[in-house]
Amino acid sequence: MTIQDYRADALRCTRCAYCKWVPLDLMKSWRFSKGCPSIEYGKFHSYSAGGRLITSLSLMDGRSTVTDKVRDSVFMCNMCGSCDVACKMCRYDMEPLLAMHELRAKLVEDGDLPEAYQPMLESLRTDYNTMGEPHERRGDWAKDLGVKDLTKTTAKYVFHAGCRYSFDGEQSEVARTAVAILKKAGLDFGIMGAAESCCGGKAFSIGVDQQLHKSADHNLAAWKKAGVDTVITACADCYYAFKRLYTQHAGSTIKVVHMVELLDQMVADGSLKMTNPVPMKVTYHDPCHLGRQGEDYVPWDGVEKKIFGQAVVYDPPRPRYNGAFGVYDAPRNVLKAIPGVELVEMERIKEGAWCCGAGGGAREGYPKFSEWTAGERIEEAESTGADALVTACPWCERNFIDAVRGAKGKLEVLDILQLVDMAL
Numbered sequence: 001m002t003i004q005d006y007r008a009d010a011l012r013c014t015r016c017a018y019c020k021w022v023p024l025d026l027m028k029s030w031r032f033s034k035g036c037p038s039i040e041y042g043k044f045h046s047y048s049a050g051g052r053l054i055t056s057l058s059l060m061d062g063r064s065t066v067t068d069k070v071r072d073s074v075f076m077c078n079m080c081g082s083c084d085v086a087c088k089m090c091r092y093d094m095e096p097l098l099a100m101h102e103l104r105a106k107l108v109e110d111g112d113l114p115e116a117y118q119p120m121l122e123s124l125r126t127d128y129n130t131m132g133e134p135h136e137r138r139g140d141w142a143k144d145l146g147v148k149d150l151t152k153t154t155a156k157y158v159f160h161a162g163c164r165y166s167f168d169g170e171q172s173e174v175a176r177t178a179v180a181i182l183k184k185a186g187l188d189f190g191i192m193g194a195a196e197s198c199c200g201g202k203a204f205s206i207g208v209d210q211q212l213h214k215s216a217d218h219n220l221a222a223w224k225k226a227g228v229d230t231v232i233t234a235c236a237d238c239y240y241a242f243k244r245l246y247t248q249h250a251g252s253t254i255k256v257v258h259m260v261e262l263l264d265q266m267v268a269d270g271s272l273k274m275t276n277p278v279p280m281k282v283t284y285h286d287p288c289h290l291g292r293q294g295e296d297y298v299p300w301d302g303v304e305k306k307i308f309g310q311a312v313v314y315d316p317p318r319p320r321y322n323g324a325f326g327v328y329d330a331p332r333n334v335l336k337a338i339p340g341v342e343l344v345e346m347e348r349i350k351e352g353a354w355c356c357g358a359g360g361g362a363r364e365g366y367p368k369f370s371e372w373t374a375g376e377r378i379e380e381a382e383s384t385g386a387d388a389l390v391t392a393c394p395w396c397e398r399n400f401i402d403a404v405r406g407a408k409g410k411l412e413v414l415d416i417l418q419l420v421d422m423a424l
């Protein structure tokens with residue numbers, strides 16, 4: 001796709017500004033009624049989905065050029081998809097998120113990617129990770145766990161740790177817990193170790209589509225060689241990349257499971273018994289890539305038509321990703337099954353959730369914006385009276401931990417697997 005493929009969307013944008021808010025029927029208070037971190041921080045229309053559609057049109061028609069301000073307005077966005085869900089509540093089949101992606105891809109193609117992303121891209125080119133670490137160390141987190149090495153043998157399942165769990169020493173324990181649970185589940189699984197590559201999702205999110213293709217080709221070939229038919233991950237970004245992007249852009253047919261889905265299944269069939277009480281009041285943050293962007297990819301091969309020379313329709317109708325079928329129940333079921341845990345909800349949840357701030361390359365490219373976005377979520381979590389903010393993505397967890405520490409706050413930040421581990 002290209003920016004031109006979303007020209008009709010840009011023309012049909014009514015400037016209604018729905019995309020700046022939580023969908024109206026999910027709104028519970030004025031304080032937590034905003035949905036778009038970018039417009040709240042940037043405070044100018046071009047920092048919203050609707051604003052970026054105007055920017056796209058203007059660039060396509062040669063009415064403006066890319067200045068530093070334009071670059072910032074395009075990239076200072078979490079690509080969280082809140083705007084997309086809100087827009088679809090009123091406009092049914094517009095695709096602001098996809099249009100914003102193509103706008104980024106155009107700037108990348110024209111050499112207008114902000115410099116701040118270069119270290120991450122260089123690390124991906126040389127070491128296949130986003131963290132600036134030597135790729136030889138990628139499997140170190142699992143060294144003493146006795147997990148099958150799928151570069152040497154075969155298995156039905158592969159556990160893909162992802163960049164953060166592989167290299168962030170404070171977070172690797174979550175991956176080790178995942179391995180312990182997979183063993184408990186009796187699955188025939190292994191890991192790729194140093195041969196694992198970044199999923200490519202982060203590079204794709206900033207418009208560097210080529211890197212996604214490279215990562216997909218590498219990972220899919222490695223999994224095929226190892227006889228894998230299902231990939232399991234505890235990272236929401238990897239989940240989205242494998243489930244949506246690999247299917248759409250690399251024709252992948254591999255099954256994709258997030259650890260929370262597996263845990264939910266194990267709780268339901270009685271194979272995971274959590275008996276140790278964890279007396280804690282917790283609130284759950286829906287990662288954007290597991291929640292509203294965690295829906296299955298639906299292939300579409302239709303055409304855009306005009307009826308009466310005016311109204312744009314898609315024949316057959318385009319699939320509608322409005323976040324309704326994201327992974328929302330599984331993590332909540334698991335939390336409710338932990339003895340002693342009391343789950344209290346924030347106001348913005350599920351498809352109306354506020355982003356953690358790490359998405360869309362914001363953590364790498366616009367760290368102050370990223371931290372501010374996380375801080376806003378921390379305030380919302382604190383307003384529930386919870387002792388801990390629980391999530392199911394290492395990027396969300398890392399951004400929240402940093403924001404709480406930066407503000408010298410008291411809220412504990414945990415991955416759901418850490419809570420499960422406490423209860424076993």
Ligand code: SF4
Pocket residue numbers: 012013014015016017018019020049050053086087091094096
């Ligand atoms: S909600 Fe959709 S139609 Fe309304 S301003 Fe935003 S992008 Fe445009």
Ligand code: SF4
Pocket residue numbers: 019035036037038039047048049077078079080081082083084355
């Ligand atoms: S993707 Fe998120 S941050 Fe970007 S415009 Fe949409 S709501 Fe705002």
